[in-house]
Amino acid sequence: MDHREFSGMKSPSLRLPAPAKLNLTLRITGRRADGYHNLQTVFQFVDWCDWLEFRANASGELALREPLAGVPAEQNLIIRAAQLLKDYAGVSAGADIILEKNLPMGGGLGGGSSDAATTLVALNRLWALGLDRETLMSVGLRLGADVPIFVFGHAAWAEGVGERLQIVELPEPWYVIVVPPCHVSTAEIFGAPDLTRDNEPITIADFLAGSHENHCLDAVVRRYPVVAEAMRALAKYSPDVRLTGTGACVYSVHGSEEEARASHEALAGAWTAMVASGRNLSPLYEALSGLSSCI
Numbered sequence: 001m002d003h004r005e006f007s008g009m010k011s012p013s014l015r016l017p018a019p020a021k022l023n024l025t026l027r028i029t030g031r032r033a034d035g036y037h038n039l040q041t042v043f044q045f046v047d048w049c050d051w052l053e054f055r056a057n058a059s060g061e062l063a064l065r066e067p068l069a070g071v072p073a074e075q076n077l078i079i080r081a082a083q084l085l086k087d088y089a090g091v092s093a094g095a096d097i098i099l100e101k102n103l104p105m106g107g108g109l110g111g112g113s114s115d116a117a118t119t120l121v122a123l124n125r126l127w128a129l130g131l132d133r134e135t136l137m138s139v140g141l142r143l144g145a146d147v148p149i150f151v152f153g154h155a156a157w158a159e160g161v162g163e164r165l166q167i168v169e170l171p172e173p174w175y176v177i178v179v180p181p182c183h184v185s186t187a188e189i190f191g192a193p194d195l196t197r198d199n200e201p202i203t204i205a206d207f208l209a210g211s212h213e214n215h216c217l218d219a220v221v222r223r224y225p226v227v228a229e230a231m232r233a234l235a236k237y238s239p240d241v242r243l244t245g246t247g248a249c250v251y252s253v254h255g256s257e258e259e260a261r262a263s264h265e266a267l268a269g270a271w272t273a274m275v276a277s278g279r280n281l282s283p284l285y286e287a288l289s290g291l292s293s294c295i
């Protein structure tokens with residue numbers, strides 16, 4: 001922690017990452033009465049991250065610097081997460097937050113959800129609330145189905161709407177992630193009339209044996225053909241190419257950094273792409289483990 005002067009008092013600041021996730025498979029097994037879908041998915045983190053810096057203040061204000069174009073601060077998941085935690089725990093302090101946004105929005109990488117989760121974890125420390133991880137996960141679920149996994153912080157098999165999590169230890173491959181030039185709305189895909197919603201459930205063992213389907217894929221490429229184009233481009237360099245979440249990002253799986261970098265170089269002229277390494281432990285908790293105490 002870095003101690004600086006703020007509002008006349010010594011206020012500690014905390015700079016933490018908000019990593020992207022990949023869905024290594026995404027199965028839709030039913031639709032609930034509230035319109036949400038029951039899923040089976042596997043989450044793994046990568047070392048491609050937004051970065052957030054937090055400092056508590058005594059004024060009670062929640063302020064965000066470097067706001068996102070097109071997203072009013074009160075709708076930003078960072079401010080929404082901070083406000084929710086403040087209300088939940090009855091906190092009088094506020095926070096000044098600086099966002100370094102690196103992850104594409106609407107990419108299926110969960111960037112907004114990850115920002116929200118990092119905010120909950122960081123402010124729980126800075127405001128000295130002492131809430132446990134499970135409580136933060138349930139607070140986070142009120143912001144979105146993808147928030148709990150980022151608070152959970154370990155690669156997991158997920159069921160329910162994505163909040164019932166079971167740790168899995170997976171290989172940590174290298175990925176090439178392509179960001180196609182389109183934004184896919186998660187609500188549009190889950191609302192698509194042509195989405196198959198009653199797929200058979202599988203087991204974790206089926207996934208580990210190679211079942212990697214994403215049941216959103218057909219609905220996504222029908223609406224965004226450029227996503228299929230990106231997959232074809234990646235398929236020239238890897239036999240294993242997948243869609244994350246409801247897209248738009250697609251990725252290829254590689255056994256070595258060298259292979260991933262060579263594929264990236266071959267693609268880079270035509271596509272926006274990133275090389276990233278798979279992480280079972282979230283970079284958020286990797287960073288926190290270097291600090292004095294952890295939630």
Ligand SMILES: C[C@](O)(CO)[C@H](O)COP(=O)(O)OP(=O)(O)OC[C@H]1O[C@@H](n2ccc(N)nc2=O)[C@H](O)[C@@H]1O
Nearest residue numbers: 035036037113144145146147161162186187190245246
């Ligand atoms: C596609 C995934 O990214 C896979 O990890 C997530 O399921 C989406 O999580 P998210 O973006 O946090 O989703 P939310 O913000 O909670 O919901 C966005 C919209 O997606 C739909 N939605 C989301 C999750 C889910 N299990 N079933 C749904 O039907 C709902 O229509 C909702 O209005």
Ligand SMILES: Nc1ncnc2c1ncn2[C@@H]1O[C@H](COP(=O)(O)OP(=O)(O)OP(=O)(O)O)[C@@H](O)[C@H]1O
Nearest residue numbers: 076077105106107108109110111112113115146245
């Ligand atoms: N801090 C934030 N970062 C990104 N998007 C945000 C943020 N706060 C609010 N949003 C809104 O949420 C929308 C979805 O953003 P996000 O980057 O999480 O999409 P995504 O990666 O497709 O998410 P998911 O995989 O969870 O569906 C954005 O288009 C934006 O309007």
